[in-house]
Amino acid sequence: MTPDDPQAEIARLSAEIEHHNRLYYDQAEPEISEAEYDALYRRLEALEAEYPLFANPNSPTRRVGGTPSEGFEQIRHPVPMLSIDDLFEIPEEELDKIEAKTGTRPPKEQELVDFYRRLQRGLGVEEIPVTIEPKIDGVAVSLVYRGGKLEYAATRGDGTTGDVITANVRTIRSIPMTLPAVEGVPATLEVRGEIFMPGEGFAKMNEERDEAGLPTFANPRNATAGTLKLLDPREVAARPLDFIAHGLGLVEGGEIGSITDFHALLDRVGIRKNEPLTIARNLGEVLDAVRRLDVERHDLPYGTDGAVIKVIDRDAQQQLGYTSRAPRWAAAYKYPPEQKETELLAITVQVGRTGKLTPVAELAPVLVSGTTVRRATLHNESFIQEKGIAIGDVVLIQKAGEIIPEVIKVTAKRGPEVPFSMHAHLGGGCPVCSGPIERRETVSGSKAEARTIVTHFCVSFECPAQVASRMRQFVSRKALDIEGIGSTVAEKLVERGLIRSPLDLFAISEDTLATLNLGTEEAPRIFGEKNAAKIVQARERAAKEMPLARWLFAMGISQVGESAARELARLHRNFGELATSPLLAELRTLKTGESKEKNALLAPYEIASEVGPIVAASVLDFFQSAAGTAVLARLAEFGIDPQSENYSPKPAEDTGGPGKPLAGKTFVITGTLSAPRDDIAARILASGGKVSGSVSKNTSYLLAGEGGGSKLDKALALGVAVIAEAELEALLAPGSAAEEA
Ligand code: IVH
Numbered sequence: 001m002t003p004d005d006p007q008a009e010i011a012r013l014s015a016e017i018e019h020h021n022r023l024y025y026d027q028a029e030p031e032i033s034e035a036e037y038d039a040l041y042r043r044l045e046a047l048e049a050e051y052p053l054f055a056n057p058n059s060p061t062r063r064v065g066g067t068p069s070e071g072f073e074q075i076r077h078p079v080p081m082l083s084i085d086d087l088f089e090i091p092e093e094e095l096d097k098i099e100a101k102t103g104t105r106p107p108k109e110q111e112l113v114d115f116y117r118r119l120q121r122g123l124g125v126e127e128i129p130v131t132i133e134p135k136i137d138g139v140a141v142s143l144v145y146r147g148g149k150l151e152y153a154a155t156r157g158d159g160t161t162g163d164v165i166t167a168n169v170r171t172i173r174s175i176p177m178t179l180p181a182v183e184g185v186p187a188t189l190e191v192r193g194e195i196f197m198p199g200e201g202f203a204k205m206n207e208e209r210d211e212a213g214l215p216t217f218a219n220p221r222n223a224t225a226g227t228l229k230l231l232d233p234r235e236v237a238a239r240p241l242d243f244i245a246h247g248l249g250l251v252e253g254g255e256i257g258s259i260t261d262f263h264a265l266l267d268r269v270g271i272r273k274n275e276p277l278t279i280a281r282n283l284g285e286v287l288d289a290v291r292r293l294d295v296e297r298h299d300l301p302y303g304t305d306g307a308v309i310k311v312i313d314r315d316a317q318q319q320l321g322y323t324s325r326a327p328r329w330a331a332a333y334k335y336p337p338e339q340k341e342t343e344l345l346a347i348t349v350q351v352g353r354t355g356k357l358t359p360v361a362e363l364a365p366v367l368v369s370g371t372t373v374r375r376a377t378l379h380n381e382s383f384i385q386e387k388g389i390a391i392g393d394v395v396l397i398q399k400a401g402e403i404i405p406e407v408i409k410v411t412a413k414r415g416p417e418v419p420f421s422m423h424a425h426l427g428g429g430c431p432v433c434s435g436p437i438e439r440r441e442t443v444s445g446s447k448a449e450a451r452t453i454v455t456h457f458c459v460s461f462e463c464p465a466q467v468a469s470r471m472r473q474f475v476s477r478k479a480l481d482i483e484g485i486g487s488t489v490a491e492k493l494v495e496r497g498l499i500r501s502p503l504d505l506f507a508i509s510e511d512t513l514a515t516l517n518l519g520t521e522e523a524p525r526i527f528g529e530k531n532a533a534k535i536v537q538a539r540e541r542a543a544k545e546m547p548l549a550r551w552l553f554a555m556g557i558s559q560v561g562e563s564a565a566r567e568l569a570r571l572h573r574n575f576g577e578l579a580t581s582p583l584l585a586e587l588r589t590l591k592t593g594e595s596k597e598k599n600a601l602l603a604p605y606e607i608a609s610e611v612g613p614i615v616a617a618s619v620l621d622f623f624q625s626a627a628g629t630a631v632l633a634r635l636a637e638f639g640i641d642p643q644s645e646n647y648s649p650k651p652a653e654d655t656g657g658p659g660k661p662l663a664g665k666t667f668v669i670t671g672t673l674s675a676p677r678d679d680i681a682a683r684i685l686a687s688g689g690k691v692s693g694s695v696s697k698n699t700s701y702l703l704a705g706e707g708g709g710s711k712l713d714k715a716l717a718l719g720v721a722v723i724a725e726a727e728l729e730a731l732l733a734p735g736s737a738a739e740e741a
Helices: 006-026 034-050 092-102 110-123 199-211 220-228 233-237 259-269 283-299 314-320 381-387 422-426 464-475 487-495 502-506 510-514 529-545 548-554 562-571 575-579 582-588 613-624 626-638 677-686 710-718 725-732
Strands: 074-076 086-088 130-134 139-146 149-155 161-163 188-196 242-252 278-280 306-311 330-334 339-351 356-368 371-377 394-400 404-412 437-444 451-458 666-670 690-692 701-704 721-723
Touching: 006 034, 074 710, 086 110, 110 283, 110 306, 110 314, 110 330, 130 283, 139 220, 139 242, 149 161, 188 220, 199 220, 220 233, 242 259, 278 283, 283 306, 306 314, 339 404, 339 422, 356 394, 356 422, 371 394, 371 404, 381 404, 381 451, 422 437, 422 451, 437 613, 464 487, 464 502, 464 548, 502 529, 502 626, 510 529, 548 562, 548 575, 562 613, 575 613, 575 626, 582 613, 613 626, 666 677, 666 710, 677 690, 677 725, 701 710, 701 725, 710 721, 721 725
Parallel strands: 086 330, 666 690, 666 701, 701 721
Antiparallel strands: 074 161, 130 278, 130 306, 139 149, 139 188, 188 242, 306 330, 339 356, 339 394, 356 371, 356 451, 394 404, 437 451
8 A cells, every 4th residue: 555645644644643642641541542553653664664765753653663873972951951959858856956945846848938938038029929849750851842843852961961862762652752733832942851760660670670680770760860871772662761841941932931831831732741730829838738749749650759849930030040050949848758667577688690699678568658668678788787687676667769668777676686697697608509608898988988898799600590690691792792592592501400600501512402492391492403503603712712801701700891801801811810910919909099000010000990999809709719710620621711812911111013003092982983883992992992982181083973063072172183984994904003193
């Protein structure tokens, strides 16, 4: 079925789908069934595929899976995105003290009263209409519409410049790409609001991540921020993000005289505004509204710990003005988190992906801020010891950020005098595999307030709680790149007892792999000879060709990510050198934050910030542990001895030499290039160069592709050499030294 006018048909379908999106997501009143919606959607997709010229980048089909973007460009906000001043509720004990001293007891909302008085003085009138609405605990975003179309979406950033996240925002269905052509839409309209993850969606996503062996997010806000930073919008589309508008930025070619007018406009264009919204005309009504919201807020789909109070009239707002960081016409009243007492029934220990043992409080169920709390993390042994927690005690709990329950303190000592001890509880063995446990001390906090934190780890390389996830890291693209082993295969191998540690992958026979059943007894799904052969080939390549940095990252040693692994491989030739490294031994004796450059032994090595005392300690501990020794022994048995391919421990004296034409040069990459940035960065690294994320005076070259934005401006301002891809190729060419360019 080919339409006469495909362009018009694409536009018509887009508008129709937008209409149904608004009905479904904003008004919760769908007019058509999901099947009918899907049919419209698929028809639009098909037409766009057939006539790509007419496909609009803001098409509703782009919101669930657009094309991956490359990093984020930055943009200057047309109107700064300011902060907001907090007003705190005064705790009872504080009020008692004031009363004892002065004879009068102020209301707990005294700071709010003072704020309203400031408004009255500033405007010279008694009654000032203000709105009261929940403070949404999400990530602030600016949506700029020009001519009714979303031009870009940006994060708050530092308030002056933010990241352009349009591709990710397109995946959020409650954000319209095109505003309906209704009356009073300004030519340029900047809508500000909050992207958040609804509590239910957050819980479900975390559960799924946990099951898949992925790290979970601490709270919905972190999950939202983390999601918006993803580079692939298809991944973002799979996360349950939502949006609510709460503010106005730039307005051009139109008039919006008050918050009330703004809200009416939001309703007309179908953007969800923040609710419940109360208008208060005087101080008494403000106090009433704030108290009412404290009750109502527990039923909202997002976390909130406060009420935002804003002067309604835009002229009055201008008259009150701004401080350098916040408007004088708005404030956030912060509610104290609800706290409840309950009994600590037991403490269980969970084994995480990295082997970290986390003590968890099993509580007598208690209702806090609207949900029943049964468990709360106790973080680590230091947390338990500092608070003197023992099983049987009555503890005070609250929900941090109104979502994650936490234990604040013991309020009645009912359990044993001696606090809970991990060692005594576990008898020295991992609760999952009974394997050896290691006690680790890390120092955290600033130099002045350094705290030692004791955590426990299961260090058995073969603990089933960890093997499947370790396997996934081991074979991943950035580690040994053993294609064909996805998470299902990894899990089955562990489940069927064929693999107890990632290194077993090198011992398993091709036949065993070929006959592996990925399905069930009833519905078998056999891995097959072809797939098995592929894995055998990939593992041979890994054994012979993969450099030390990849192997090191593959090991999944705590604290050793990709860049730390690369830096460790620059300083060492092989595992043997790493295990007995005098450099790391010296490094681990430094206090966090202490300068490596001041240390006589370390100074010449110019060790990058990725490798500090914590990483050094973790690496040495690993190779000295039973697990680490076993790994080295097995590698020797298999005849695997990965070598560093970027070994150059003294870059200060390194003049490049054959194969390292970019030694000593730092690159920043921006804009769209002919290959993914990761690939280009890998080539630069392989040629001895460094790649950094931001332009500074130490940058040697800015490699600029099409559409390089603020990085380009900065490079030009700092006089950093800007080169195109062709020039990079010249620098990379054999025989060229970067200096000659
Ligand atoms: S109004 C400049 N209203 O809080 C004052 N902000 O604003 C205008 N926030 O990160 C902001 N909920 O994104 C306003 N109902 C609400 C809000 C809200 C959350 C965030 C906002 C920003 C911070 C300070």
